[in-house]
Amino acid sequence: MPVAQRPALDTEARDDAEPLRAGIQSVEVGFELLDALSQADGALMLRDLAAAAGMSAAKAHRYLVSFQRMGLVVQDPVSTRYDLGPAALRIGLASLARLDAVKFARERIDGLLAETGHTLAIAVWGNQGPTMVHWIEAPQTVPVTLRLGDVMPLLTSATGRCFAAFMGNEGRDAQRIAPMVREELSRLKKLPLHGELPLVDVPQSLPEVQALLEDTRRRGLARVVHSLLPGVGGFCAPVFDAQGRLALGLVVLGSVATLDTDWEGAPATALLRCARQLSADLGHRPLPASP
Incomplete structure (x- = not known):
């Protein structure tokens, strides 16, 4: 009886099974x-x-x-x-059409956490304002009493300032955000500015709000120190899509005792670098700087 021959391995299947090495x-x-x-x-x-x-x-x-x-x-x-x-x-x-900005951001959160060592969050614009949709706390840091689904204030949180600055400067978004800013500003004017642990860096007039948002746009990053909660600081960096729209905000926050809140500090620098890379991955091309 003739010896049965083993079927030859299909060339295409063999090529597909090989590790990606040489390429073309x-x-x-x-x-x-x-x-x-x-x-x-x-x-x-x-x-x-x-x-x-x-x-x-x-x-x-x-x-x-x-x-x-x-x-x-x-x-x-x-x-x-x-x-x-x-x-x-x-x-x-x-x-x-297949890009998912939040999914992209979540894939980078662990690396950013290792780099900053502080609590990180992802925020998107929801029905009522900037909303926390993902949260990861760093070990050995003071916990911050925020929850998923929390809607952040526009003027006293880094997240809110980021969205107000980069969504509220033109077009339909500006028309939607402007009355929200005015309403929040009227509430802030009623808050006591002095006490055992007073909130600071809180705007008290529309010109102050405009100056704050212009500074945020100029720096490309929003910051709060003692503005949202006494003893808490944070940054929020904008992530843009291919059409130049604000897709989400990347947030780092923590106790001012351990979080470097300097504009040029390591947490702010790492956050901004990650946000810019995410924007590029989503197809965003920033406008050239004015001469």
Whole structure:
């Protein structure tokens, strides 16, 4: 009887089972052109695009011919400049539709916790204002009496100041936030400013509120020290989506005895860096700074 032969392992299945190692270098090289186009302010000439991708014009042209066939790149017949094509747009829109900002933020919270060593939270805009939707307390820190679902005040919390500053500066959001700010301000005017543990840095007029929010926008970060609760400080950094809208706020807070509340301190720096990276991952491109 003939010896039964073992079926040959399917080549495609074998390739899929192998660890991702070598990859396809030409794909990685070609991607540099697409990445350069995505980073540019507009369409580019061949020489400029090749230089941005770190390759010769002749090499770049070969890739661009294939990319044009696939619709990833288009070339203007008059100016001869290259730009991203309809296939790149479809891929980008599909990716954006699947992004979950809160999920992205939660995936980074553990690393940020290890870096800051203080309680962290994620806040989004809810029906009644900025709302805590995720909370993780650092070990060996003084607990802060806040809960998931808490709606934060706009003027005395770092979270509220962040949302008021970056949502309330223009458009429909400003029309919604402005009356909330006025109502909260009227309540703050009735609070005693002196006592055993007085709250500080609490605005008392609309000009003070505007100055506070302008400073928040200028710094790209909101801060409170003794404003929400006596002895408590915190920061909130904005995370923007691809349309430039405020997607969520990243919050770090703790006792002022242990939390460095300096604008340039380690917690503020780490929080801001994480928020900016999250914004970039969500497709946000900040406007260039004014000269």
